[in-house]
Amino acid sequence: MEITCFRSFVVTLASSLVTLALAAQKAPDLVLINGRVFTADRSNPRAEAVAISGNTIVAVGRSDAIxxxxxxSTMRIDLQGRVVIPGINDAHTEHAPSPESFILSITPESTFDGVGLALISAADESPAVTWLTxxxxxxxxxxxxxTAAALEKVAPGRKVMLASSTGHAFVFSPAALTALKIRRDTPDPVGGSFERAANGDVTGKAFEYAAWNAERRFVDSVSDDEAVTSLRDFASAAIRDGVTSxxxxxxxPFGRYEKSVRHADVPLRIRMxxxxxxxxxxxxxxxxSNFAARDRERKYSIVSGTEWVLDSPSGQLxxxxSEISQMLADxxxxxxxxxxxxxxxxxxxxxxDAMKAMAGVDWKSKRVRFETDREVPGNCGDRGSGERRWAAEKSVECWDSCGASFAWRYQFVSKHHAGGHGDHA
Structure with missing residues (x-):
């Protein structure tokens, strides 16, 4: 799970309070008493009890008052000194379903000889139709x-997809290229490229948007039922870890993802x-763009925001x-x-530069968000308002004079990213 912990990532308990007198007009559905409640309110960080009506925290305070x-008809739970915190918001997940796959026992440190041995073993132990990843x-x-040809030699006829550790590139076997509709003369997409042989043919390596377009076709091959099951498994794992949004x-593809959210009907707030x-x-x-932000069929979830990846790990745009300026305009x-x-x-x-060239725009109100795994760029640390901190996640938020929010993302655990099914070889 890659988690970005903004200082404002928690909707604090205090912000959703009403006065005790107002809360008393209608008995709450649930009260939690005799606990240690973390409110995330610096002026009043601790409390003993919480009252809840429906999905709303209506009061926080001392156990006797709550x-x-x-x-x-109110349910009472005596916490007996247990800790209560606001639900955790995971500000960057990349969940998607996955076709049935056999996951190779390799690491980013493995040599290609090691990868080859893992492929031979996986091919022997799995059905011919199963992807090897x-x-x-x-x-x-x-x-x-x-190359694709090299993968074919060690795992003939198998659909092999090897992801780079950065997530910015893939290597595919010939069978995988066919399944993903990548021809030897497929043109490079905007924002990505294929490695090519001297004759111009695709070798099997795809970078940036060429890789991600192929990955979209890979996950799009699952059935609707598989997509729903994968999302339910993802939501259950998140909630067990205290992640509620x-x-x-x-x-x-977005239309299918929105459909899976509606049909999964999970008790997890999802910003799509x-x-x-x-x-x-x-x-x-x-x-x-044709989906409403909210829909009664997905009561806990919203459609909001569009992400683009502007450069590669090497820094190449x-x-x-001009296209970046168009993204801002859009x-x-x-x-x-x-x-x-x-x-x-x-x-x-x-x-x-592109933001500053668009005169008269209040960028702070637009909250353009940058996400990166790198150190603080430029002098952001000098003019920022955030600080580094470790908790269940590590993050930074700071602001340039333009008003862009930086979110530094760090690998924590991977299970909130995983989708679909897989055995380990």
């Missing part, structure tokens, strides 16, 4: 000998963030600066938060 609000490091990714960027693909002609600027026109993955200071500088 207990008096209870009516004949795993994660490889940079040494495998940059090895010119690692997530901001999810899914590779599943659009993550469109691209093709040789440009960005898909319309994906998910995925989009021309966000303003749709009144929709823009979320941007950035890896390099030069990308941040280009984005700030």
């Amino acid at each position: 207990g008096q609000l209870a009516g004949p 795993g994660t490889v490091g940079q040494q495998v990714l940059i090895d010119p000998a690692v 997530v901001q999810n960027v899914s590779r599943l 963030i659009r993550s469109p693909g691209t093709d040789a002609n440009g960005r898909d600027r319309g994906e998910g 995925n989009f021309h600066t 966000s303003l026109a749709a009144n929709d938060q823009l979320l941007l993955r950035v890896e390099n200071e030069r990308t941040v500088a280009a984005l700030f």
Whole structure:
């Protein structure tokens, strides 16, 4: 799970309070007493009890006062000194379902010889229709000998998909390329590229949006029932960890993802963030734009925000600066938060320049959000208002004079990202 813990990531208990007198007008459905309640309110960080009506915290205070609000039908729970905290918001998840896969016993440190042995073993132990998947490091990714043809030699006829440890690239076998509709002459999409042989044919390696477009087709091959089951499993795991809301960027095409949220009907608040693909002609600027933010069939979930990945781990821009300006303009026109993955200071500088060139825009109110795994870019730390801290997650939030919010994302555990099914070889 990659969690971004903003200082404002918690809707504090204090912000949802009403006066005890107002709460007394209607008996709450539930009271929790004799506990240690963390309110996230600096002026009053601790309490003993909580009163809840429906989905709303109506009062927080001393056990004797909260207990008096209870009516004949109110459920009472004596916490006996246990701790109560607000539900955790995971501000960046990437859940998507996955086809039936056999996960290779390899690590980013594995050599291609090691990958080959794992593939041979997996091919012997799994049905021919099952995907073989795993994660490889940079040494495998940059090895010119690692191609679709090389994968075919060790696992003939098998659909093999090897992801880079950064998530920015994949290596596919010939059967996988066919399944994902990647031809030898498939053109590079905007924001991505294929490695090509001297004759121009695709070798099996895909980078940036070429990789993610293929990943979208991979997850889109699941059935509707599999997508719903995967989401329910994801929600159950999150709730067991105290996560009650997530901001999810899914590779599943948005229409299908929204459908799975409606049909799964999970007790998890999901912010569905659009993550469109691209093709040789440009960005898909319309994906998910026809969905209302709220819908009665998904009472806990909303549609909000659009994410684009602006550069590669090496810092190479995925989009021309004019296209970045267009992203900003699209966000303003749709009144929709823009979320941007950035890896390099030069990308941040280009984005700030584009924001400053759009005179008269109150960027702070638009809350453009940058997400990165890197250190504080430029002088952000000098003019920022956040501080680094470790808890269940590590994060930073700071603001440039433009008003862009930085969120530093760190690997914590991976289970909130996992989707679908898999055995380990």
